[in-house]
Amino acid sequence: xxxxxRNAKQSGRPVKVINVYKKPPVGRLGxxxxxxxxxEKKKAYIVGCKQRQQxxxxxxxxxxxxxxxxxxxxxxxxxxxxxxxxxxxxxxxxFVKILSLATTFV
Amino acid sequence: MSLSKQFxxxxxSCLIHNARVFSTSGCxxxxxxxxxxxxxxxxxxxxxxxxxxxxxxxxxxxxxxxVDLHIQMDxxxxxxxxxxxxxxxxxxxxxxxxxxxxRDYVLEMLHRRDMFRRRQNLSxxxxxxxxxxxxxxxxxxxxxxxxxxxxxxxQRQFSGLSHTFTLRNIIYGQGIEIKYDLYNPNILKIxxxxxxxxxxxxxxxxRDCPPEFSTFPLDMEKVxxxxxxxxxxxxxxxxxNKPPWLERWERRKDLKGITGNDRRxxxxxxxxxVLSEKPWLENDIMLEYRRSLRxxxxxxxxxxxxxxxxREQRRKEEAEKEMAEES
Numbered sequence: 001x002x003x004x005x006r007n008a009k010q011s012g013r014p015v016k017v018i019n020v021y022k023k024p025p026v027g028r029l030g031x032x033x034x035x036x037x038x039x040e041k042k043k044a045y046i047v048g049c050k051q052r053q054q055x056x057x058x059x060x061x062x063x064x065x066x067x068x069x070x071x072x073x074x075x076x077x078x079x080x081x082x083x084x085x086x087x088x089x090x091x092x093x094x095f096v097k098i099l100s101l102a103t104t105f106v
Numbered sequence: 107m108s109l110s111k112q113f114x115x116x117x118x119s120c121l122i123h124n125a126r127v128f129s130t131s132g133c134x135x136x137x138x139x140x141x142x143x144x145x146x147x148x149x150x151x152x153x154x155x156x157x158x159x160x161x162x163x164x165x166x167x168x169x170x171x172x173v174d175l176h177i178q179m180d181x182x183x184x185x186x187x188x189x190x191x192x193x194x195x196x197x198x199x200x201x202x203x204x205x206x207x208x209r210d211y212v213l214e215m216l217h218r219r220d221m222f223r224r225r226q227n228l229s230x231x232x233x234x235x236x237x238x239x240x241x242x243x244x245x246x247x248x249x250x251x252x253x254x255x256x257x258x259x260x261q262r263q264f265s266g267l268s269h270t271f272t273l274r275n276i277i278y279g280q281g282i283e284i285k286y287d288l289y290n291p292n293i294l295k296i297x298x299x300x301x302x303x304x305x306x307x308x309x310x311x312x313r314d315c316p317p318e319f320s321t322f323p324l325d326m327e328k329v330x331x332x333x334x335x336x337x338x339x340x341x342x343x344x345x346x347n348k349p350p351w352l353e354r355w356e357r358r359k360d361l362k363g364i365t366g367n368d369r370r371x372x373x374x375x376x377x378x379x380v381l382s383e384k385p386w387l388e389n390d391i392m393l394e395y396r397r398s399l400r401x402x403x404x405x406x407x408x409x410x411x412x413x414x415x416x417r418e419q420r421r422k423e424e425a426e427k428e429m430a431e432e433s
Contacts, residue, residue, distance in 0.1 A: 048280070055270055055290065056243060058255075061281030061313065081280045088247035105248065106255065106282055 013038065015065065029057070030087050030095070035065060042075075043068045045098060047083050058084050058106045066098050074098050082106040189401055192408045194303075194337075195232055197262055198269035198288055199407050203397045217266035218407075222414045224289045230296055235259050236304030236340060238322050239273055241286055242295040252294060255284055256324050260309040274312055276321040281313070300329040303339045305362040314351040315344045315364070357382075 018041070019034035020027040027033050027046050035044045048064030067075040072094035078101055085105040087095070193200060198221065201214050233239050238258050245253035257273030260283070264270055269288045274281070286293060312320045319342075332338065346355060346366040355361070356369040357379060371379065387393065 053285070055285045055287050056292065058282045058284045061283075064280070080278055082277050082282065085245055085247055085253055104278065105253070106277065106284070 017044075017063075017065070029053070029084060030090055032068075033065065035067070037067070043070060043072075045095065047079075047087065047098075048081065057086055058082075066101075068094065068098070072097070074101055077101065079103065185405075186401070189404050189408065192411075193399075193404060194234060196411060198265060199411055200265055200399060200404070201407075202265045203399055214266065218410065220267055221289060224291070225414075226418065228293065228296070230288060231298040231301075232337075233259060233271075233296075233298040233301060234303045234337060235262055235307060235309060237298050237302055238300040238326065239271070240295075240297045240299055240326075241273065241284075241293060243286075243290075244292050244294055254324070255282075256299065256322055256326060257282075257284070258309070258312070258320065258322060260312055274309075274320050275324075276317050277324070279317075281317065281320060297328065298331075299326050301331040301337060303337050305339070305341055305343075309363070310353065311344070311346065311355060311361065311364050314347050314353070314355065316347060319344050 015035055015037045017027060017033045017035050019025070021032040021034070028051070029046055029049050031046050033044050033046060035042050044065040044067050046063065047066050048058075048060035048062065050060060050063050053059045064081055066079060069075055074097055079098070080103060082104040083099070083102045083106065088099055088105070090096070090099075199218065201209060236259065238256065240254060240256040242252050242254045244251055255273060255275070257275035259271050260274050261272040262269065263272075267287075267289045270285050271288060272283055272285045274283045276282070288296075342363065343365050344363060346364055349369050355364065355367055356371070359367065361367070
């Protein structure tokens with residue numbers, strides 16, 4: 001629920017992924033991406049995918065992303081949407097910060 | 107006997123057994139059928155009394171065998187209906203029919219054995235596409251080592267041990283679908299909160315319907331199923347959202363559970379739709395034969411499953427008696 005996130009939702013301008021920080025640049029659950037939002041570029045982590053997943057991994061109806069600044073600190077203070085609990089396996093310190101903000105796990 | 111010898115013996119006996127019973131060209135992908143197989147097939151469907159399955163025990167035909175009577179003799183359910191209800195209740199035990207030439211009877215038998223073993227440890231309730239199911243899975247990352255999800259079953263796929271079902275729910279405004287293997291050892295508990303059926307075999311259209319129809323409370327209480335009666339069919343007709351959709355629902359006129367299937371198409375789209383139509387498929391008898399399962403085969407599987415269930419019941423009763431005696 002960062003300021004920019006709230007603005008984006010209100011204005012209805014879709015958030016678009018422009019770069020994936022991975023070798024084959026395909027973004028999946030838990031990947032870091034570059035995202036345009038409200039005419040700005042921000043880094044983000046993918047927390048929900050529309051892609052068909054393995055069994056026991058949830059598939060979301062929309063692609064969800066958690067905004068993060070250049071140091072890896074999440075921009076918002078809370079994440080209302082449910083997050084797949086398989087992401088808790090990530091020991092990446094930035095990710096751990098994101099997961100601590102989450103309210104529900106699926 | 108060494109394990110490989112045991113396995114060989116089993117495999118050979120299974121093959122012979124199955125070859126005798128299902129030794130028709132039902133396992134070959136062919137465009138021609140021998141006359142005798144066609145007649146045999148016809149006789150099974152029509153219910154001639156002279157078709158005898160020598161290997162199976164003589165089934166409980168008390169004069170109602172296959173003959174389509176409108177009067178119920180002895181109050182017993184018609185065998186055809188039993189077969190159909192079995193097919194719906196245990197779709198995981200039905201062998202795959204999309205590749206008739208590739209059916210491996212030994213594999214199916216081994217799958218069935220493992221499925222029975224798993225069912226001894228986990229009670230899998232009867233649920234259908236359209237029932238609301240709650241699944242508890244072990245989760246090493248959660249504080250309580252469990253993770254529970256409730257949703258409506260929208261799809262049941264595959265056969266044997268890899269049988270999966272997909273549950274859909276909307277949580278905090280986010281639509282979530284999770285696919286579970288029925289025989290995954292990570293699953294701790296499956297509970298059917300509401301047993302019911304819908305008008306269609308798959309409810310994938312819920313993705314394009316308003317969210318109220320996919321939301322189910324996570325702390326929903328169990329609705330007791332009516333005993334002895336047929337499974338209730340929820341003939342709700344859900345309106346689709348406005349197009350664009352995730353799938354071409356305007357082409358699926360066979361789906362009975364939705365309204366608003368129509369869409370204004372451009373001239374080009376209409377032409378394309380006509381090209382992709384395959385009207386010859388409904389008259390393709392060979393395809394139907396290849397895709398269908400023979401009733402006697404389903405009866406055989408049904409017999410095996412019922413034997414297992416009986417044995418399980420007896421085992422449970424004996425265990426209970428022992429517990430009572432001990433205490």
